[in-house]
Amino acid sequence: MNSTPTLTELSAFAAILRHRSFRKAADELGLSPSTLSHMMRVLEENFGVRLLNRTTRSVAPTEIGDRLLARLLPLLRDLDGALAEVSLFRDRPSGILRINSSEIAASLLLEAVVPTFLARYPDVGLDLVTDGKLIDIVADGFDAGIRLGEAVPQDMIAVHFGGDSRFLTVASPDYLARRLAPKAPDDLKAHACIRFRFPSGKLFRWEFERFGQQMVVDVAGALTLDHVGLMAEAAVGGMGIAYVADRVAQPYIAAGKLVVVLEDWCPWMPGLCLYYPGHRHVPPGLRAFIDVLKQAG
Known part of the structure; x- marks a missing residue:
């Protein structure tokens, strides 16, 4: 050398x-x-x-x-931890805060959390990454990540926010006028379903539960997308039944453009969590973000 x-x-x-x-x-x-x-x-x-x-x-x-x-x-x-320790003596948090998130969660943060955070802590830069991948936040250099509560790794500290959520099976009134609405998850096999593909290439499996009975359905369909917003729009266009988060579907449901089917098979579950490693020093910027997150409810 x-x-x-x-x-x-x-x-x-x-x-x-x-x-x-x-x-x-x-x-x-x-x-x-x-x-x-x-x-x-x-x-x-x-x-x-x-x-x-x-x-x-x-x-x-x-x-x-x-x-x-x-x-x-x-x-x-x-080294980052050591520098963060030094920054504890500053009057205000500073530096870059990197958070990995889904697009749905990022939209919620942009609406209810980020404006307050940036106004309150102008010396902190927020790097919010929405690449759709389930990653190792430590290995990929993130301070925190956001996932559904049930998917947070066990060795992480989780902070719930945004309330409970659920996935809904939805279709347009036009589609349901042409096809008999499904009464049970197995009926979906006879329908055109709009499927979701993860960045890894894996297809998302539709999960249902009622009265303690759980069912997982590998649906079929001619249309596969990698964006939940486009899935809802495709359902509005009468292209089939979509399975999307309630936050994505609700605006279309309220406008009468989508109808929920199999609602009694769509249980509520723990909602979104911000999570971070429990064995590492928590950077001041992340502590400040968590405080704003908790205040927003």
Whole structure:
């Protein structure tokens, strides 16, 4: 090794692999992509090994780059924690707060929480990421995540907000005028269902419960989407039955554009939770966000 790498270079290396993109990492770090690329070339030259495999469309770690990242991430997190400890002595929280969320939860936060938070803590930048993936928030460098309560990992501290929620099976009046409404979940197999695909490629299974009886249905349908808002719009257009969160469906139901079917099979469940690691120091910005979240109910 010609020289010891700087903290800036190592942090940039981690940011590139967190985003899997030079451009996105450059935006986060406030650098140009060309500057960031040059920085990585210098880092690789100093190490004497290739750390990144680059193509015109993607970037990925080499085997040794992956090993370096695994050793580097805990060190960077410990450094962030140490700096956060120092910031406790400041009058106001500052820095960047990164939260991973679904689009539905983000919409709720933007309506009821974020405006108050940003007005109250102007020195904190909020990075709210809605990529639709179920991720490891610690490994991917997030301060907190948001999921339905039942899906929060057991080793995390959860803060409930927004009340209970449920998924609803909905269809347009026009669709139901042409087809006999389902009376039980098994009846869905004879219907055109609008399916949801996760970013991983896995199809979402429709789950129902009534009087303690649980049913999971792998529905069929010609239309598959990866956005719940588009699913509701497709149902409004008479393309089939959709299974979406009540917060997505309610505006269309109130307007008479969608009708709930199988309502007695759609139970209420614990709603959304903000969650974060219990074994790490809680950054001041996250503490402040949680306070605003609790006040909003």
